[in-house]
Amino acid sequence: MTVTEEPAVTQAPPREVGRPRRRKEDARLITGRTTWTDNMVLPGMLHLAVVRSPVAHARITGIDVSAARSAPGVVAVFTGRDFADEQGSIPCAWPVTPDMVNPGHPSIAVETVNHVGEAVAVIVARSRTAAADAVELVDVDYDLLPVVLDMEQALADGADRVHDHIGSNESYRFVFDAGEAGTGADTEQAFADAEVVVSRRFVQQRLIPAFMEPRAVVVQPQGDNYTMWSATQVPHILRLMLAMITGVPEHKLRVVAPDVGGGFGGKLQVTPEEVLSLLVARRLGKPVKWAETRSESLMSAHHGRDQIQYIDIAADREGNVKGLRCRILADMGAYLRLVSPGVPVLGAFMFAGIYKFPAYRFDCSGVFTNKTPTDAYRGAGRPEATFAVERIMDELAVELGMDPLELRRKNWIRPEEFPFTTVAGLEYDSGNYDAATQQALELIGYDELRAEQQRRREANDPVQLGIGFSTFTEMCGLAPSRVLGSLSYGAGGWEHAAIRMLPTGKVEVVTGSSPHGQGHETAWSQLVADTLGVPFEDVEVLHGDTSVAPRGLDTYGSRSLVVGGAAVVRAAEKVIAKARKVAAHLLEASEEDLDYSGGTFSVRGTPGAGVSIQEIALATFAAHNFPEGVEPSIDADATFDPVNFSFPHGTHICAMEVDTETGMVKIRKYACVDDVGTIVNPLIVEGQVHGGLAQGIAQALYEEAVYDADGNLTTGTFVDYLVPSAADLPHFDTGNTVHEAPGNPIGAKGVGEAGCIASTPAVVNAALDAVRHLGVRDIRMPLTPERVWRALHDGGDGGDRATAGTNAYGGAQTETTAGVSTPQSALGGDR
Amino acid sequence: MIPAAFEYARPTTVDEALQAIADGGEDVKILAGGQSLIPVMRLRLAAPETVVDLSRIEELRGVRDDGDALVIGAMTTHHDVLTDPLIAQHAPLIAAATETVADRQVRARGTFGGALAHADPAGDLPAVALALDAEFVIAGPGGRRTVPAADFFVDYLTTALEEGELLVEIRVPKLAGQWGMHYEKFNRVAQAWSIVAVAAVVRRDDGHIAEARIGLTNMGPTPLRARAAESALAGAEASAEAIAAAARSAAEGTSPSSDLNAQADYREHLAQVLTRRAVTAAAGL
Numbered sequence A: 001m002t003v004t005e006e007p008a009v010t011q012a013p014p015r016e017v018g019r020p021r022r023r024k025e026d027a028r029l030i031t032g033r034t035t036w037t038d039n040m041v042l043p044g045m046l047h048l049a050v051v052r053s054p055v056a057h058a059r060i061t062g063i064d065v066s067a068a069r070s071a072p073g074v075v076a077v078f079t080g081r082d083f084a085d086e087q088g089s090i091p092c093a094w095p096v097t098p099d100m101v102n103p104g105h106p107s108i109a110v111e112t113v114n115h116v117g118e119a120v121a122v123i124v125a126r127s128r129t130a131a132a133d134a135v136e137l138v139d140v141d142y143d144l145l146p147v148v149l150d151m152e153q154a155l156a157d158g159a160d161r162v163h164d165h166i167g168s169n170e171s172y173r174f175v176f177d178a179g180e181a182g183t184g185a186d187t188e189q190a191f192a193d194a195e196v197v198v199s200r201r202f203v204q205q206r207l208i209p210a211f212m213e214p215r216a217v218v219v220q221p222q223g224d225n226y227t228m229w230s231a232t233q234v235p236h237i238l239r240l241m242l243a244m245i246t247g248v249p250e251h252k253l254r255v256v257a258p259d260v261g262g263g264f265g266g267k268l269q270v271t272p273e274e275v276l277s278l279l280v281a282r283r284l285g286k287p288v289k290w291a292e293t294r295s296e297s298l299m300s301a302h303h304g305r306d307q308i309q310y311i312d313i314a315a316d317r318e319g320n321v322k323g324l325r326c327r328i329l330a331d332m333g334a335y336l337r338l339v340s341p342g343v344p345v346l347g348a349f350m351f352a353g354i355y356k357f358p359a360y361r362f363d364c365s366g367v368f369t370n371k372t373p374t375d376a377y378r379g380a381g382r383p384e385a386t387f388a389v390e391r392i393m394d395e396l397a398v399e400l401g402m403d404p405l406e407l408r409r410k411n412w413i414r415p416e417e418f419p420f421t422t423v424a425g426l427e428y429d430s431g432n433y434d435a436a437t438q439q440a441l442e443l444i445g446y447d448e449l450r451a452e453q454q455r456r457r458e459a460n461d462p463v464q465l466g467i468g469f470s471t472f473t474e475m476c477g478l479a480p481s482r483v484l485g486s487l488s489y490g491a492g493g494w495e496h497a498a499i500r501m502l503p504t505g506k507v508e509v510v511t512g513s514s515p516h517g518q519g520h521e522t523a524w525s526q527l528v529a530d531t532l533g534v535p536f537e538d539v540e541v542l543h544g545d546t547s548v549a550p551r552g553l554d555t556y557g558s559r560s561l562v563v564g565g566a567a568v569v570r571a572a573e574k575v576i577a578k579a580r581k582v583a584a585h586l587l588e589a590s591e592e593d594l595d596y597s598g599g600t601f602s603v604r605g606t607p608g609a610g611v612s613i614q615e616i617a618l619a620t621f622a623a624h625n626f627p628e629g630v631e632p633s634i635d636a637d638a639t640f641d642p643v644n645f646s647f648p649h650g651t652h653i654c655a656m657e658v659d660t661e662t663g664m665v666k667i668r669k670y671a672c673v674d675d676v677g678t679i680v681n682p683l684i685v686e687g688q689v690h691g692g693l694a695q696g697i698a699q700a701l702y703e704e705a706v707y708d709a710d711g712n713l714t715t716g717t718f719v720d721y722l723v724p725s726a727a728d729l730p731h732f733d734t735g736n737t738v739h740e741a742p743g744n745p746i747g748a749k750g751v752g753e754a755g756c757i758a759s760t761p762a763v764v765n766a767a768l769d770a771v772r773h774l775g776v777r778d779i780r781m782p783l784t785p786e787r788v789w790r791a792l793h794d795g796g797d798g799g800d801r802a803t804a805g806t807n808a809y810g811g812a813q814t815e816t817t818a819g820v821s822t823p824q825s826a827l828g829g830d831r
Numbered sequence B: 001m002i003p004a005a006f007e008y009a010r011p012t013t014v015d016e017a018l019q020a021i022a023d024g025g026e027d028v029k030i031l032a033g034g035q036s037l038i039p040v041m042r043l044r045l046a047a048p049e050t051v052v053d054l055s056r057i058e059e060l061r062g063v064r065d066d067g068d069a070l071v072i073g074a075m076t077t078h079h080d081v082l083t084d085p086l087i088a089q090h091a092p093l094i095a096a097a098t099e100t101v102a103d104r105q106v107r108a109r110g111t112f113g114g115a116l117a118h119a120d121p122a123g124d125l126p127a128v129a130l131a132l133d134a135e136f137v138i139a140g141p142g143g144r145r146t147v148p149a150a151d152f153f154v155d156y157l158t159t160a161l162e163e164g165e166l167l168v169e170i171r172v173p174k175l176a177g178q179w180g181m182h183y184e185k186f187n188r189v190a191q192a193w194s195i196v197a198v199a200a201v202v203r204r205d206d207g208h209i210a211e212a213r214i215g216l217t218n219m220g221p222t223p224l225r226a227r228a229a230e231s232a233l234a235g236a237e238a239s240a241e242a243i244a245a246a247a248r249s250a251a252e253g254t255s256p257s258s259d260l261n262a263q264a265d266y267r268e269h270l271a272q273v274l275t276r277r278a279v280t281a282a283a284g285l
């Protein structure tokens, strides 16, 4: 090791943050040259297949597994009885109220089944095919119980109950009252005094996350150690929870999330199948794999949304809002999963949106039904809140005869008022709603569209045009640990990172925020390249394996960059601080006289004397010539716990054509301007916005999980559960304003959910704007052509859809769910 | 999503195929492009004992000119139909409808014959075949027979094909005179089946509509002809008003299903709107 006279790098490399870098990880992800969990093959590995209930609610009176057990290739068949004593309950980490009722969630049903698709037996076989064949041989007798599907009926007196052993179908009632909390005025009084009150009932339909890679798990026992590979968003949480449920000590359990193909919250879970895989591997002492089919996934992976919202808004005649009152019924499904009850609570503080409501009350009941449990889905609680407030603002504008944008402007927080404490007690960090709105109006060509709308109206054109707004904000960067504690969440919200300087000067970054498609490897490399002054290519990001990245809280809630990225920056700063001591020693200078820039320490006032971080890394490795009393390492780690959330905001505008003859809606133009704080990689931000828009628009127009009267999921394949493709979506005109988030060293606010949270109400508002003059007041989501047509012709909100699956695809709706033939399982064919 | 085990035969001639079907046991399924059959097998809604794969039978592929008719081999893929010059010239309606089928990947494998033999009421090609008065050439152990489209579609997923038989080719009569054609499909996302669709074939003569043939997709368990609308159009003026009036009877005699996409009354309404649009376009208005 030598101290160079002329530092190798004289010019600082161009700043990485802000560069539209193509994602490092994409080539391998897109071409599949990587290890997805289902690709894994271990010596002697056995395959699991799950027998699922074809009925929504029943007592299991008998299970005959003898035929399955003796089928070719079958090693074992287990039922709930076999694991009753060791399976515990799927954990619920978020008891939102002290008296919340959790009925317990067995991974495999023991006495009763409570939704279609619940596991009732598990086949273990030498091949996947043998396991699939044996599923049909398990014979289960069900004693049918009344099915509870409708939340409003479920809460009525004398309603049938989902769970016999608990008193009602209500799991909890969570109330936030600004008056009582001291963050606002008395809500009842505000409504009593109001000149105008508008009340609406909105339905947030049930959605299915529909991640691209179906779930898969592999478990390998080694002595009394277990390694689990899982297509999960949350390897760290999974490890902790599995240890708590199964009694396998935490230090004997390693969880690996290899490359994971999307999650959208759908893999923020401790799934019954993960628990079962571990239990079977432990019981048999053999490696096992479970990989789901797409129809299994749609039926049994957790769903999202599903709220009925009764929203009241109070205002004066001039359009100054006076109060907001939200009564919410949130469908939990049959059980509470990891954060099921918490999803509506994540929205509880966001219903006020960007508006200065003086009074606010949120009152939510978590309700059990005989359906698949719900849990986090992209936005988790915040899309529901945003939809409610952005829809009710339009309804109020109509009532007052005001322009919807004018009404919003009148009530939103002014730029000079930041930081602003809302009626829900949150402190919004930064932003400028006027600026974003102005830019969005220009992007979409607002005046021209309004003129065309006028022309079409006057001409009574069969195709009408509407324009809809959503001026949203959301709460990102989950989360300040103390706040989570105050909301009774079972964990903190910090994130961890470590940086390891390798002898050759290359850099390993370990992040606890385990990605599943977001591009962490690229963005983290950019952050480290700038902070350490090393080339982007020299940074490798390691993640997802609890033995490599031992501490972390994973990826969800638009938290990764804001919290996890901040930890990376902090760790890099610590590396520099350690390296500074070494540099001072090598340069025989005092630490205070050193400048660090472009990856090199130089001595102020002594041109030409410098040492690079790479040289310091090698010197540290050799440790031949090291400062006295300093340990030979410049590696560092950091844990970042934010003090506040960050609050991205933006203005989304949708222009919608409605064919009044058929009810078909078609987005003509879509423009949005998002403020997500500092943009580390514009390409990734754009990609996240596009994907979010696709999902938010999909909620407005396409997606809905539909159950029939018996509790069968009739949208059991992608033929009936419509996920739009690029061909179905418009061009997006996107823009940004940048107001840095003050709460983290990067200044980023989070972008993962923005598009999904913002877009849905803009789309619905646009459709309604097109046809309101024809007498339409509301249309229920998704805005199927039939619903739009019915709303136009029969009045009402378009009503329920028929629940039968389409006859297309040869009626192939749902995989047979079990070996018993019930009317419910004999789907398809003769209808 | 793994089919139950089955025997598999891959003949190279029609005669071998008929033999393989005869030898295949109780429950034999013919495999064409597999785009409808394989999903049903993977979902285990069908578990045939034997699958006879037609993909190696060269004589079933391609389009040829047979004087007064086009002959389309049953195994001609959707993609090949779309790029065939004879079809573009004589039966552009087939190409127009085929273009709306699924996505590129499915069209690269799915076949014209498979789509017709499957007789999915939501499928786009049966109504087209019906509107074009196509004829179906069927081979069986006892030789070949020809069935007109009107008799081919019997019920939901059921055709005139008997056990042991095979659809060999489809004869599409060339149309004489000034014909216009249009396929009007109504669906929610690009790669989906029709909620309702209308195939219109219109001959114009001197400012009038001399003849109209209208095929309806997904307005009952089989594709249907909108006979009442057809007769209202015969001899009518080629005007927007006359077409609109005739289209009002488009749903007469139909029995559409009610499902997630549409309830029956809405389908009836759509049939009228789409018939008006399809006939208007086919009439060149």
Ligand SMILES: Cc1cc2nc3c(=O)[nH]c(=O)nc-3n(C[C@H](O)[C@H](O)[C@H](O)COP(=O)(O)OP(=O)(O)OC[C@H]3O[C@@H](n4cnc5c(N)ncnc54)[C@H](O)[C@@H]3O)c2cc1C
Binding pocket: B029, B030, B031, B032, B033, B034, B035, B036, B037, B038, B054, B074, B100, B101, B102, B103, B106, B109, B110, B111, B112, B113, B114, B115, B117, B118, B120, B122, B123, B124, B125, B161, B165, B166, B167, B168, B191, B192, B193, B194
């Ligand atoms: C995602 C997706 C979207 C689709 N969207 C559409 C759409 O929008 N519109 C549309 O019309 N179709 C659609 N399809 C279906 C597609 O057109 C299929 O290609 C078609 O239905 C079946 O053709 P195939 O060649 O794949 O037949 P296969 O699946 O191989 O066979 C279908 C049935 O026909 C029988 N059969 C096939 N060939 C013969 C023969 N020569 N003689 C006797 N019996 C035979 C088989 O035994 C089987 O029962 C879609 C399919 C998919 C997967």
